[in-house]
Amino acid sequence: MKNEEFGILIVDDEPAVRDALQSWFQKDGYCTETASDVIDALKKLSVKSYDIVLLDIKMPNISGIELQKRIKEVDADIVIIMITAYASVETAVEALKEGAFDYVTKPIDPDDLSKLVRRAIEQLKLKKENIQLRRQIDEFIMSEDLVGESPQIKKILELINTVSKTDVTVLIRGESGTGKELVARLIHANSSRKYFSLVPVNCGALPETLLESELFGHEKGAFTGAAYMRKGKLEMANGGILFLDEVGMISIKTQVDLLRVLETKKFMRLGGHKEISVDFRVVCATNQNLERLMKEGTFREDFYYRINVFQIDTPPLRERQADIPLLAKHFVDKYAREINKKIDNISSEAMDVLMKHDWPGNVRELENAIERAIVVTKGSVIKPDDLPLQMNQQKSAPAAGDSLEAQEKAHILYVLHQAGWNITKAAKTLGIDRVTLYNKIKKYG
Amino acid sequence: MAEKVTSMPSTIHLALIHHPNPEAVEFISSRISHVFKIPVKLQHASFDPRIAFDSRRQQYDSTVLLAELLKEIQNKEDKIIGLTDVDLFIPVLTFVFGEAQLNGNAAIASYYRLRNAFYGLPDNPDLVLHRLEKEVIHEMGHTFNLIHCPNYRCVMQASTSVDEIDLKTGNFCPTCLEKIRQE
Numbered sequence: 325m326k327n328e329e330f331g332i333l334i335v336d337d338e339p340a341v342r343d344a345l346q347s348w349f350q351k352d353g354y355c356t357e358t359a360s361d362v363i364d365a366l367k368k369l370s371v372k373s374y375d376i377v378l379l380d381i382k383m384p385n386i387s388g389i390e391l392q393k394r395i396k397e398v399d400a401d402i403v404i405i406m407i408t409a410y411a412s413v414e415t416a417v418e419a420l421k422e423g424a425f426d427y428v429t430k431p432i433d434p435d436d437l438s439k440l441v442r443r444a445i446e447q448l449k450l451k452k453e454n455i456q457l458r459r460q461i462d463e464f465i466m467s468e469d470l471v472g473e474s475p476q477i478k479k480i481l482e483l484i485n486t487v488s489k490t491d492v493t494v495l496i497r498g499e500s501g502t503g504k505e506l507v508a509r510l511i512h513a514n515s516s517r518k519y520f521s522l523v524p525v526n527c528g529a530l531p532e533t534l535l536e537s538e539l540f541g542h543e544k545g546a547f548t549g550a551a552y553m554r555k556g557k558l559e560m561a562n563g564g565i566l567f568l569d570e571v572g573m574i575s576i577k578t579q580v581d582l583l584r585v586l587e588t589k590k591f592m593r594l595g596g597h598k599e600i601s602v603d604f605r606v607v608c609a610t611n612q613n614l615e616r617l618m619k620e621g622t623f624r625e626d627f628y629y630r631i632n633v634f635q636i637d638t639p640p641l642r643e644r645q646a647d648i649p650l651l652a653k654h655f656v657d658k659y660a661r662e663i664n665k666k667i668d669n670i671s672s673e674a675m676d677v678l679m680k681h682d683w684p685g686n687v688r689e690l691e692n693a694i695e696r697a698i699v700v701t702k703g704s705v706i707k708p709d710d711l712p713l714q715m716n717q718q719k720s721a722p723a724a725g726d727s728l729e730a731q732e733k734a735h736i737l738y739v740l741h742q743a744g745w746n747i748t749k750a751a752k753t754l755g756i757d758r759v760t761l762y763n764k765i766k767k768y769g
Numbered sequence: 770m771a772e773k774v775t776s777m778p779s780t781i782h783l784a785l786i787h788h789p790n791p792e793a794v795e796f797i798s799s800r801i802s803h804v805f806k807i808p809v810k811l812q813h814a815s816f817d818p819r820i821a822f823d824s825r826r827q828q829y830d831s832t833v834l835l836a837e838l839l840k841e842i843q844n845k846e847d848k849i850i851g852l853t854d855v856d857l858f859i860p861v862l863t864f865v866f867g868e869a870q871l872n873g874n875a876a877i878a879s880y881y882r883l884r885n886a887f888y889g890l891p892d893n894p895d896l897v898l899h900r901l902e903k904e905v906i907h908e909m910g911h912t913f914n915l916i917h918c919p920n921y922r923c924v925m926q927a928s929t930s931v932d933e934i935d936l937k938t939g940n941f942c943p944t945c946l947e948k949i950r951q952e
């Protein structure tokens with residue numbers, strides 16, 4: 325399809341902006357028209373159908389959000405791009421939630437504008453050229469692990485659906501175990517960048533110098549031990565999404581370096597002199613109070629505002645108790661299938677225990693508890709005794725006898741407890757594989 | 770809207786606005802006459818570019834400069850391209866390399882952001898010269914009613930960064946060349 329087959333309507337009350345953008349898009353060959361106010365815009369939209377509307381968020385007499393709603397009423401398929409002043413980015417984010425495709429801030433970087441419109445056109449082309457494909461694109465890819473019927477989960481899915489279609493930076497906040505990485509993976513799976521990688525970096529796991537080399541890569545001989553050139557995560561994320569987990573743990577120096585990359589989309593490998601251009605989207609996650617870190621001076625304000633454009637909060641499990649039965653059932657099915665055991669239910673007493681627990685480790689803790697129960701249970705129904713000890717307060721740990729078996733059992737219990745009943749982690753600590761650990765847990769009950 | 774140009778221009782005016790490099794001017798001038806097969810007349814712009822200066826942005830409004838350039842030509846069939854070293858912008862965008870009236874008479878190109886120094890890289894005068902050549906021919910192409918071309922080697926390919934300018938050549942692809950002939 326040629327550009328002239330696409331219609332663009334520019335709605336702005338400033339003549340200079342209208343003329344400049346019209347001339348810009350005409351040179352790209354698009355069929356371009358302008359409207360100076362709401363009535364003009366709605367009139368034009370009623371006679372002709374447009375593919376893209378560039379909409380100034382600040383119009384006299386009406387809010388850009390309101391106008392966007394009216395346009396969507398006329399034509400729900402229209403791609404709306406908001407033009408906003410830097411000061412009203414918040415409103416633009418609100419517009420995204422209402423279904424805008426994306427937004428640009430004035431003055432607009434020409435490169436951003438052309439990339440954005442190209443992305444919109446690509447999406448329109450796919451829609452126009454193949455209705456079949458359109459169904460697939462519109463179909464929201466779900467994760468089996470993000471289970472729930474609570475309003476909180478529905479809200480999160482809605483936010484993921486909205487934000488995944490844009491290119492804005494997302495900050496995911498929530499306690500550990502609430503599924504922040506899962507949210508990042510869903511954003512990726514539902515975005516136009518899904519054919520490129522999601523590259524996770526655990527920023528809390530590495531000291532400053534190692535994190536820098538992990539992110540930026542290095543040239544041969546950049547430092548002692550750098551025997552080969554190595555590409556960093558920034559390069560690997562090209563085209564895709566860079567997922568910075570535990571972003572609050574990044575040192576001030578690395579924050580400065582990263583900020584520069586996020587702003588220029590260019591960087592150099594450690595010890596290198598050649599600038600490398602990259603195009604990736606950034607999704608961050610944290611369980612820390614970044615605002616407090618800012619006050620304490622360990623988190624930069626400019627970096628904070630750069631990464632916190634669109635925020636998604638993953639609620640702790642205790643705040644969405646209603647989801648516990650569904651989640652528990654989901655994990656029962658998952659692990660019963662995995663170890664080929666026929667278990668189809670959770671007894672109401674066991675469910676009672678699950679509902680009463682306050683889940684400091686959140687969904688991950690629940691998943692670990694169910695996995696453990698599936699391994700130890702003797703029947704086809706999970707009973708309170710199958711659940712980890714700390715949930716059944718009435719049951720106290722057995723004193724270890726002197727036999728080797730008793731010592732082993734006590735030690736396994738101890739390690740399992742330390743690992744929060746995460747079997748993979750415990751097996752690793754014990755230096756045995758998961759299956760062996762399963763068997764031992766079964767043997768000792 | 771630019772008015773329709775009906776016949777081939779007899780002259781392309783190359784107007785220097787604040788432009789200090791004589792070798793560059795000579796090269797650009799010979800390239801324009803070679804590509805468009807129209808004589809080029811070299812002149813200094815008679816206006817002061819400071820009228821287009823925006824002190825808040827520390828940049829020059831290219832639309833204002835285009836309007837001034839238009840006043841420099843008497844013959845309605847002629848075209849004029851301004852060559853400058855100041856940083857150009859149009860109010861809604863952060864910057865432009867140049868601007869032109871589509872199917873009109875005036876265009877402007879700046880080498881301010883074509884220089885390697887702008888990006889903190891070592892100077893490369895030869896590279897800058899070729900970027901400027903491409904930018905000038907590109908903007909002139911717009912005045913001949915050419916729109917952006919999907920051919921990545923064609924000078925009418927849209928470029929919003931110097932990397933993109935470096936990728937394309939300084940020549941028209943066969944399709945664009947044919948369109949110019951028809952004009």
Ligand SMILES: [Zn+2]
Nearest residue numbers: 351907917927
């Ligand atoms: Zn152009």
Ligand SMILES: [Zn+2]
Nearest residue numbers: 918923942945
């Ligand atoms: Zn071409």
